[in-house]
Amino acid sequence: MATSATFTTTHLSTFRTILDDWNENKLKAGATKGFLVPLAELQQSPPNKDALKDVVVAFRTRPPLPNEAADKFHVDADAKDAPVDEEGQVPVVEYCPGITLTSAEPGVFVAHVPGMKWSGPTLTHKSYEADLAFGPDIDNEEVYQRTVVANDMLSLVLSGGVGCILAYGQTGSGKTFTMESIEHRVARDLFEHARVVGKRLLLAQGADSAAETGDIFEFNVTFLELLGKHASDLLESTEEVDERGNPVRTEISVREDKVGNVRPNLISTAVRTSAELEELINKALSHRRTSATLRNATSSRSHAMLTISIKNTLLPYADEGQLILVDLAGSERHEDSKDHDKQRMEEARDNNKSLMNLKECVRAKAKMAAEDGFVHIPWRSNKLTMLLKPIFDIESRQPSKAMIIAHVSPHIQDSVHSYAALFYYILLCNANSRTNTLSYAAPFKTVPPKPRGPAPYDAEDPRTWDHSKTVEWLTAQFTKAALKRRQADYNVKAKAAQLAGKKLKPLEPPAPGTLDIGVDVLVICPPGSTAKNLGMLYTPQFVERCLAARAGKLWEVDALKNVAVDVAGNLFYLILTAKTRKRKEIMKSRKKLFVEDTYGEAPRKLTEYDEEEFLEAQIFYGTDWQKIIMAAHRKCKEEGNDWEKEYSKTTDEMMEKFRAHKATEREEKAAEGETEVSHDD
């Protein structure tokens, strides 16, 4: 029986003709849009922090490789309608594009998806939007500049935040190509960036800039591999191999400890220079377990996770920054896995499951950022998402940013898969876009609509404070610290006096307006700035600002640093408490909404499925969709029935099954949500 790729290959000339017409119309409609800022300009200007998002999604496609089309896709010579040339030979397959980039920023990819209707082969041109889209001519340096650099990822992690970059896509679509290039460029730039930040922090403390190297950070690196459910350490060297030729390494357990941290017991290696980090990356990559699949001889079947932890030695109590770079396992098509043994099938199933869980978590995070409210993030449901806890745990104190680069194959024969990948990511994009009204997420309506305009003032919620209220709060915080200091100084003097047989007069409260609080609060919160802006600063940045605001002799640098860390903690605590309160309110209204939805909506008739649902069902069925339609078509022809009617009947039946599957899935999820437990399978 013809498979999806061979079906497409067989009808390639029809698809080419349809594509030519589409391209002609596209040309008439206007030229492809480029990036908003040229690369050279982007490299000159610092990132616009206000425009930065918590979740960034980019698409990337690669050029076709030499002879790849002919090598990868074969005409099914046995198929009834297989093409033959004049000499009766099956022609060599030439490359045909399955993806067109129509805009680089916002990123828009159009997937040309082959299909079969009662009237014959069809192409659906479905467009998907992300933050960025990289076409086949964009090189790795530009991808790095427009993702990591433009989003200020290195500053984030050097400031105690967590940055995570994930490469997702079908086997052979270019994930490893992108991720390895990012890893090497991070190794190239991280240490220089750290020295600049270090010097700035030392300067803020009054250190002599000329004498300082800026080396205030400590870097530690781990490299984990997750193959199916099994985690191992990619830095562990081993000579032993199993019967399938895979290296045998110690199984690493992934679980939450008592205080809620997920810290797998990996070899953590300290690195101090670009060359050391580069060497370590190369060592881990050479260990990475690879195995040939039908599609790509160097296919990576595992998730590979490089984590660089960064400690600021000037602030030993501050959270460590983390940069997590994940080359996800390739998602495989049904037909690619048909020759796998049982173990490979299980690995593929576990990989797909973890990718689905990841999707749920990223989507929930994006949704939460877009709506500024609470959304449950099911990060405990899988080892992969547990390892990404710092990104997904809303109670984490660390600011975080996730970036997903979704890779799609350029070939039309892979379009069904590319389209699935884009569809997967469009869920995130919809949730991510500020202008988009979460259109796809609408059926899941978990939160009421976001109120328009600024949030009303709430004395308990710093996110609603204006400048003067923020200054008032900061003044109160530093006044409290200054009074504590005054009392401590007095206690020391009183003790000394007591030892000398004297008695000091009791400490009087300071006269109004005479207390020196040791900082200029307007430097910490300049006009136009509010508590919400301060809440967005990472703790080291807040400390840096307080040090710059130091006035008078009350505070030594170290003492002020401790006070600043406390003030940042108090602000964070207030914000977290306000968020938790809001989260409870939302959960309440969510329950109400659910009841109304359940009883308020009439059940839809089967034939009323909308386009999105129809597409989702096609992805669910994968290549079986076409197989079923084609079988029905053949049977219809043999029996002489009306194909239009038969087609509707067949699709209705498939949609019915799909809906039943979704309903069961929803029930299972609801049950899971009620009993969320730590996962350690």
Ligand SMILES: Nc1ncnc2c1ncn2[C@@H]1O[C@H](COP(=O)(O)OP(=O)(O)OP(=O)(O)O)[C@@H](O)[C@H]1O
């Ligand atoms: N942007 C690109 N430009 C040129 N060649 C590329 C590009 N992206 C990928 N390639 C090449 O395509 C092939 C497949 O890429 P890669 O191994 O990165 O895919 P992958 O998605 O990681 O696959 P797998 O999941 O099987 O590991 C490699 O030969 C790689 O060099």
